[in-house]
Amino acid sequence: xxxxxxxxxEVALRPCRPTYERTSDAAQLAEIAIAVRLKIxxxxxxxxxxxVGGDLSVTDILTALYFHxxxxxxxxxxxxxxxxxVLSKGHCAAAFYSVLSLRGFFEPExxxxxxxxxxxxxxxxxxxxxxxxxxxxxxxxxxxxxxxxMATGARIAGETWRTFVVLGDGELQxxxxxxxxxxxxxxxxxxxxxxxxRNRFQQGAGTEATNQLEPxxxxxxxxxxxxxxVDGHDVSALADLLGRTxxxxxxxxxxxxxxxxxxxxxxxxxDWHHKVPSAEQVEIALKExxx
Amino acid sequence: xxxxxxxxxxxAAPTFDCRVAFAEELISLARADARIVAVCNDSIGSSNLGxxxxxxxxxxxxxxxxxxxxxxxxxxxxxxxxxxxxxxAGPFLSGRATEQIKADCxxxxxxxxxxxxxxxxxxxxxxxxxxxxxxxxWMRAIPDLTVMAPADPDETRGAVRWAAGAGRPIYxxxxxxxxxxxxxxxxxxGRIATxxxxxxxxxxxxGTMVSRALEAAKRLGEAGISxxxxxxxxLKPLDEETILKAARETGAIVTAEExxxxxxxxxxxAELVAQHHPVPMRILGVPAFAPTGDTQFLLxxxxxxAAGIEAAARALLKIRGDA
Numbered sequence: 360x361x362x363x364x365x366x367x368x369e370v371a372l373r374p375c376r377p378t379y380e381r382t383s384d385a386a387q388l389a390e391i392a393i394a395v396r397l398k399i400x401x402x403x404x405x406x407x408x409x410x411v412g413g414d415l416s417v418t419d420i421l422t423a424l425y426f427h428x429x430x431x432x433x434x435x436x437x438x439x440x441x442x443x444x445v446l447s448k449g450h451c452a453a454a455f456y457s458v459l460s461l462r463g464f465f466e467p468e469x470x471x472x473x474x475x476x477x478x479x480x481x482x483x484x485x486x487x488x489x490x491x492x493x494x495x496x497x498x499x500x501x502x503x504x505x506x507x508x509m510a511t512g513a514r515i516a517g518e519t520w521r522t523f524v525v526l527g528d529g530e531l532q533x534x535x536x537x538x539x540x541x542x543x544x545x546x547x548x549x550x551x552x553x554x555x556x557r558n559r560f561q562q563g564a565g566t567e568a569t570n571q572l573e574p575x576x577x578x579x580x581x582x583x584x585x586x587x588x589v590d591g592h593d594v595s596a597l598a599d600l601l602g603r604t605x606x607x608x609x610x611x612x613x614x615x616x617x618x619x620x621x622x623x624x625x626x627x628x629x630d631w632h633h634k635v636p637s638a639e640q641v642e643i644a645l646k647e648x649x650x
Numbered sequence: 651x652x653x654x655x656x657x658x659x660x661x662a663a664p665t666f667d668c669r670v671a672f673a674e675e676l677i678s679l680a681r682a683d684a685r686i687v688a689v690c691n692d693s694i695g696s697s698n699l700g701x702x703x704x705x706x707x708x709x710x711x712x713x714x715x716x717x718x719x720x721x722x723x724x725x726x727x728x729x730x731x732x733x734x735x736x737x738x739a740g741p742f743l744s745g746r747a748t749e750q751i752k753a754d755c756x757x758x759x760x761x762x763x764x765x766x767x768x769x770x771x772x773x774x775x776x777x778x779x780x781x782x783x784x785x786x787x788w789m790r791a792i793p794d795l796t797v798m799a800p801a802d803p804d805e806t807r808g809a810v811r812w813a814a815g816a817g818r819p820i821y822x823x824x825x826x827x828x829x830x831x832x833x834x835x836x837x838x839x840g841r842i843a844t845x846x847x848x849x850x851x852x853x854x855x856x857g858t859m860v861s862r863a864l865e866a867a868k869r870l871g872e873a874g875i876s877x878x879x880x881x882x883x884x885l886k887p888l889d890e891e892t893i894l895k896a897a898r899e900t901g902a903i904v905t906a907e908e909x910x911x912x913x914x915x916x917x918x919x920a921e922l923v924a925q926h927h928p929v930p931m932r933i934l935g936v937p938a939f940a941p942t943g944d945t946q947f948l949l950x951x952x953x954x955x956a957a958g959i960e961a962a963a964r965a966l967l968k969i970r971g972d973a
Contacts, residue, residue: 439731487759493729495758498749504719505754508726508734511711515687516731535750538716542723545714 369477370469372490374434377463381426385595391461392422392594396621396648398457398470404641406453406474408482412618412631413527414454416558419594420525420614421446421458427598430520433463436490442520443509445494447502448527448556449483450633456480456489464491500533502526503553507539510551510609521604523552529561532570537582543609544583551609552601553584556591558618560629579611591616621648665828669698669767671803672824675810676735677702680709686814687711687727689736691720697737697767717742721750721764728760733814739773740766740782740823748788755819756795763813768826769799770858770908771936774945782823783936786856787913789821790886796839797886798822799857801832805883808837825858827945832861833881842889844896848878850972851963852896852903856882856915859906859934859954866959877963888918890926897927902966904932906959908949911935930969932962 619625
C-alpha cells in the first residue's frame with residue numbers, strides 16, 4: 360500500500376513556523392482551542408478513524424499546556440532542559456498532533472496524513488517519528504510511571520524542568536497508575552503534575568457504571584497528592600493553575616470535561632468514543648465550533 | 651536465601667555468583683558516570699545493590715513491589731538523560747512488565763538496561779512461579795530489544811559495561827546459580843564465541859549452560875567425537891554467520907538453555923538453519939513446569955547437564971549414521 364499524500368515513503372517531520380505562539384492572553388488561548396477542535400474534526404473525517412470524543416474533551420488541557428505552560432522549543436524538541444509532557448491516553452493522538460503542529464513542531468498539513476499508510480502519524484504517538492512526542496503510548500496505564508521516572512530523573516540531575524502527564528479517567532482502572540501514584544508521593548515529586556481528563560466515559564459506558572472511580576480526588580489525596588478539582592474546559596484558568604510551581608507534593612488536577620465538547624450532537628455522548636462523523640455532521644460541527 | 655551451589659567436588663574449579671561481578675562493575679561505571687542509576691523492586695538484597703545504595707543513595711530508585719511502574723520509571727529516567735539499570739527477579743521483570751518492556755523501552759527506543767536477576771531455575775525450590783524460563787521466548791519476540799545472557803563473571807562485567815554505553819534497550823540475565831569461569835575474551839556484543847573447535851557436532855549453549863556444554867564436549871572428545879562449543883551470549887540479534895558456519899562444518903547442532911525448550915535459543919537456531927542450511931538438531935531446555943527440587947536437581951532432572959548434552963549429541967550422530 361502506498362499513500363497518495365506521502366508518495367509511498369515515510370516522511371520526516373520538521374519544525375515549522377508556529378501558527379500560534381505561547382501566550383498568556385485568555386481570548387487568544389480560547390481562539391487556539393477552537394482552531395485545535397476544527398483541526399481534530401477535519402483530521403478524523405479525513406482519516407475515517409480516530410477517537411473524536413476524547414480528543415474534544417482533552418483539547419483545552421492540551422491547549423493550556425502547549426500554548427502557555429510548557430517550556431519547550433519546537434525548533435529544538437529534544438533540548439535537555441525542556442519540560443516533559445506525556446499523553447498517557449495515547450488514543451487521543453489527533454488532538455495531540457493538532458496541537459503539536461499548530462505550535463510549530465511540524466507542518467499543520469502533515470496532520471492530513473493521520474493514520475494513512477506510511478504516515479509518521481500513527482493512531483498512537485511514536486516518539487521516534489514525531490518531534491515533540493516523549494513516549495510511545497497507547498496501551499493504558501503507562502504514562503504515569505514514565506512521568507514519575509522523568510520527574511525522578513530531573514531530581515537526580517538537580518534540574519528544574521517539570522513533567523506533565525495527561526491521563527484518561529478510564530485508564531485509572533489500570534493498577535500501574537496507583538503503583539506510580541504511590542511512588543510519586545513517596546518521592547515528594549513536586550515537579551510532577553498529572554492531569555486527569557475526567558470526561559466520565561470509557562469506551563463502552565460511563566466509568567461509574569463500569570468500574571467506579573469516585574471519589575477520585577479523595578483517592579489521589581489519600582495517596583499523598585496535592586489535588587485540584589477544576590473545570591477542564593476553562594483554558595485560561597487551567598493555564599494559570601498549571602503554570603504555578605512550588606509544591607513539595609505531586610499535583611493531581613482532576614479536570615472535569617465533556618466528551619465531544621463543543622459539538623452539540625457529540626457532547627457528553629458515550630457513542631462518540633470513536634465514531635466518525637459523516638460529511639453532513641462535519642459541516643454542522645465546524646459551524647458550531649467556529650461560532 | 652544464599653546462592654545455590656552444586657556440592658563441591660575435590661579439585662573442582664571455583665564457581666561464582668555473577669551478581670557479585672554485576673554489582674562491582676555497576677559501581678565502577680557509576681563512579682565514572684553520574685547518569686548511571688539503579689532501579690529495583692524491593693530487591694536491593696536479591697539484586698545485590700546494597701553497596702550501590704550505600705555509595706549512591708540518591709541514584710538508587712527502589713519503587714517497591716511494583717514491576718510495571720518500575721519499568722515505566724526506567725523509561726522516564728532514560729528520557730531524562732539517565733542510564734537506568736532496572737533490576738528485578740527474572741520471572742517478574744520479564745513476565746509482569748512485558749508490555750512496559752515492549753512499549754516504554756523497546757518501541758520507544760529508550761536505553762534501559764533490564765537486568766533479570768536469578769534467571770532460569772535459580773530459584774529451584776520456590777517453584778515454577780519463580781522460575782524465569784519463558785523470558786528468552788518472550789523477550790526475543792520484542793522487536794529492537796537486545797537479549798543477552800553472559801556465561802560467567804568476566805562476561806557479566808563486559809556485558810554490563812557494553813550495555814551502559816550501548817544507548818539502546820537491553821534485556822540481560824544475571825546468573826545467580828554458581829558457575830565456573832569459562833570465557834577468556836570478555837564480552838563481544840552480537841558475536842558468538844567459539845570456545846572449542848570441533849568438526850563432528852556443534853553444541854550451542856547460553857548462560858549457565860556453557861560450562862556444562864564444555865564438560866560434555868570433553869566427554870565426547872574422550873570418545874573420539876569432536877564437538878564444537880559455541881557460547882551464545884547475545885541471543886538477539888543472533889550471530890547468524892557463526893551458527894550457519896557451524897551447521898555447514900559440523901552438520902549437527904545441539905542447543906542447551908536454562909529456559910523453555912521453545913522460542914528461545916533452540917527456536918532461534920532452528921529458525922535460522924531450517925531456512926538456510928537444515929541440519930539435524932536437538933533442543934535441550936525445560937519442557938514442563940518443574941517438580942519440587944533445588945537448582946542442581948532440576949537441571950539434572952531435565953537433562954541440562956554434561957550427560958544430557960552428551961547423549962543428545964550422540965543421538966544426532968546416530969541418526970546421521972556416524973555412530
